Amino acid sequence: MPAAYPRPQLVRPQWICLNGPWRFCHDDEQCHASPRDVAHWPLQINVPFAPESAASGVGDTGFHSVCWYERDFDCLPADDRVILRFGAVDYAAQVWVNGQLATTHEGGHTPFACDITAMLEPSGRQTVSVRVEDDPRDLAKPRGKQDWQLQPHSIWYPRTTGIWQTVWLERVSRTYIAKIRWTPQVEEFAIGFELRITGDATPGGAAAADEELWVDVTLRHGARVLARDRYQVVEREVDRFIVLTDPGIDDFRNELLWSPEHPTLLDATVRLLRGSQVIDEFESYTALRSVRVLRDRFMLNGRPYLLRLVLDQGYWPDTLMTAPDDAALQRDVELAKAMGFNGVRKHQKIEDPRYLYWADRLGLLVWEEMPSAYRFTRTAIKRMVREWTEVIERDYSHPCVIVWVPFNESWGVPELTAIGKQRHAVEALYHLTKTLDSTRLVIGNDGWESSATDIIGIHDYDANVEHLRQRYGPEIKVEQLFDRRRPGGRILTLDGFPHRGQPIMLTEFGGIAYADRAHTGIRAWGYTVADSEASFSRMYAELLDTVIHTALFAGFCYTQFADTFQEANGLLYADRTPKMPIEDIARATRASRTHIPGGV
Numbered sequence: 001m002p003a004a005y006p007r008p009q010l011v012r013p014q015w016i017c018l019n020g021p022w023r024f025c026h027d028d029e030q031c032h033a034s035p036r037d038v039a040h041w042p043l044q045i046n047v048p049f050a051p052e053s054a055a056s057g058v059g060d061t062g063f064h065s066v067c068w069y070e071r072d073f074d075c076l077p078a079d080d081r082v083i084l085r086f087g088a089v090d091y092a093a094q095v096w097v098n099g100q101l102a103t104t105h106e107g108g109h110t111p112f113a114c115d116i117t118a119m120l121e122p123s124g125r126q127t128v129s130v131r132v133e134d135d136p137r138d139l140a141k142p143r144g145k146q147d148w149q150l151q152p153h154s155i156w157y158p159r160t161t162g163i164w165q166t167v168w169l170e171r172v173s174r175t176y177i178a179k180i181r182w183t184p185q186v187e188e189f190a191i192g193f194e195l196r197i198t199g200d201a202t203p204g205g206a207a208a209a210d211e212e213l214w215v216d217v218t219l220r221h222g223a224r225v226l227a228r229d230r231y232q233v234v235e236r237e238v239d240r241f242i243v244l245t246d247p248g249i250d251d252f253r254n255e256l257l258w259s260p261e262h263p264t265l266l267d268a269t270v271r272l273l274r275g276s277q278v279i280d281e282f283e284s285y286t287a288l289r290s291v292r293v294l295r296d297r298f299m300l301n302g303r304p305y306l307l308r309l310v311l312d313q314g315y316w317p318d319t320l321m322t323a324p325d326d327a328a329l330q331r332d333v334e335l336a337k338a339m340g341f342n343g344v345r346k347h348q349k350i351e352d353p354r355y356l357y358w359a360d361r362l363g364l365l366v367w368e369e370m371p372s373a374y375r376f377t378r379t380a381i382k383r384m385v386r387e388w389t390e391v392i393e394r395d396y397s398h399p400c401v402i403v404w405v406p407f408n409e410s411w412g413v414p415e416l417t418a419i420g421k422q423r424h425a426v427e428a429l430y431h432l433t434k435t436l437d438s439t440r441l442v443i444g445n446d447g448w449e450s451s452a453t454d455i456i457g458i459h460d461y462d463a464n465v466e467h468l469r470q471r472y473g474p475e476i477k478v479e480q481l482f483d484r485r486r487p488g489g490r491i492l493t494l495d496g497f498p499h500r501g502q503p504i505m506l507t508e509f510g511g512i513a514y515a516d517r518a519h520t521g522i523r524a525w526g527y528t529v530a531d532s533e534a535s536f537s538r539m540y541a542e543l544l545d546t547v548i549h550t551a552l553f554a555g556f557c558y559t560q561f562a563d564t565f566q567e568a569n570g571l572l573y574a575d576r577t578p579k580m581p582i583e584d585i586a587r588a589t590r591a592s593r594t595h596i597p598g599g600v
Contacts, residue, residue, distance in 0.1 A: 087165025144348035144371030258287035263363030307555025340589025448490035457507035503554035526569035
């Protein structure tokens with residue numbers, strides 16, 4: 001099956017996918033400094049699948065700190081530019097084209113690119129080589145759920161080394177649009193529009209009219225044109241607000257608002273012109289959607305909205321962090337919605353942009369969480385800040401993304417109650433995130449030991465619904481909740497950060513493990529174990545009923561979407577087969593919240 005276009009909000013027609021067979025070798029002794037040193041390629045790997053995965057054709061789960069990739073491709077030089085792009089390479093990459101070092105990149109979850117125009121051979125036959133360094137024992141880099149032990153244990157999974165998202169080429173004009181950014185402003189019924197130009201020098205000063213650069217942008221809802229504007233490029237950038245005609249009446253306004261129930265996207269065509277000549281053109285999309293908190297409730301498009309989330313690890317048995325194909329990403333979004341959820345918390349993983357595309361198009365809210373490092377060092381924090389900044393840059397324009405989560409359960413900052421610089425790190429990442437994106441909510445540290453945060457997230461895997469009622473029920477005053485220690489022996493908020501009225505959500509609970517006879521070969525690890533489908537169905541329904549009808553909670557996130565290796569606590573098996581009728585799951589998940597403010 002051909003790969004889907006890997007960057008869904010900036011789609012150009014001329015691109016070449018470089019997924020497929022590559023030459024491959026490990027370099028455990030780190031003998032090779034450049035591609036010329038690699039005399040023998042004993043293996044072939046199927047990119048973009050990591051060498052630890054079965055789908056890669058390598059399937060080697062051992063400890064390997066360095067590996068090499070190489071492949072040939074055809075690309076004739078012309079009067080345009082050729083850009084080589086990598087979706088994600090874990091962890092540190094060096095890239096050569098025809099033996100010339102083209103670029104380097106550090107960070108296992110974010111894209112990078114290089115202009116290889118000047119490196120192309122006139123014959124049209126080109127070679128790209130990649131060296132990847134990914135120390136499996138290094139706990140001071142963002143690694144998420146990738147285990148540092150040889151075999152996966154507890155809640156950690158097989159490692160992902162090297163290329164794990166699409167590699168591709170695109171041809172662009174000598175001067176082209178490098179970045180685009182959409183910012184919805186629902187209250188003003190407007191869309192912020194930013195772009196940056198790169199390439200050959202652009203005219204400055206009193207340029208002739210036929211040399212001036214202009215940008216045309218057209219926004220459409222279906223066949224209806226909402227706006228068609230033209231802006232002059234000044235200093236290689238455009239930064240404007242596109243104001244839409246406001247119909248005034250809520251019913252008409254709501255037709256254009258994006259939500260999980262009505263995921264209305266606004267299609268965009270963007271053209272870069274030099275004088276009257278179009279020199280770059282692409283398709284994009286955006287949406288009108290706002291998120292904020294009002295007192296103790298989460299607000300979507302200015303209305304209280306109960307978040308019904310499921311925790312999603314984003315792994316597949318044979319392909320690990322890489323989806324088998326684009327259809328698998330679409331199916332995961334569809335299954336989450338079919339089970340009654342209106343959102344997912346992507347746990348310890350920065351998901352492929354194609355997943356966000358399907359969440360945008362089909363209507364699924366996404367909490368995006370930074371993969372953790374597990375040591376607190378200056379190096380770890382510098383790595384995290386750099387990569388987290390790239391994550392926000394990559395996914396800023398996706399309407400489905402509503403919450404950023406830099407830290408989870410104090411991972412990487414384990415002594416928040418005692419060590420000031422660890423508290424400063426969480427507070428700094430919270431404020432950095434709010435600086436880079438003031439339009440979304442931020443949870444500094446999800447689960448416990450909250451400080452700087454827009455939402456108080458609580459993780460509680462007690463499966464006894466009576467205990468949950470006693471702990472969070474109407475007879476409990478909020479101040480009592482924060483004076484008590486929660487399961488795990490952790491306080492909910494750090495000293496100096498009392499509850500200021502933010503929404504409180506149960507952001508991890510459940511974790512019920514169950515496997516039927518056809519799946520008894522798996523190790524059924526979970527926080528609680530059900531011994532039959534009927535028991536599993538009853539336990540899930542009781543938990544959801546209790547949580548949904550707890551007025552304290554402005555939302556919840558059930559653990560978890562699907563079984564993931566030794567964790568058998570999914571609502572679905574690892575192959576995405578439901579463990580009970582999906583209608584029963586949806587019925588429990590969608591239960592109405594009655595007589596509670598914001599009870600949607």
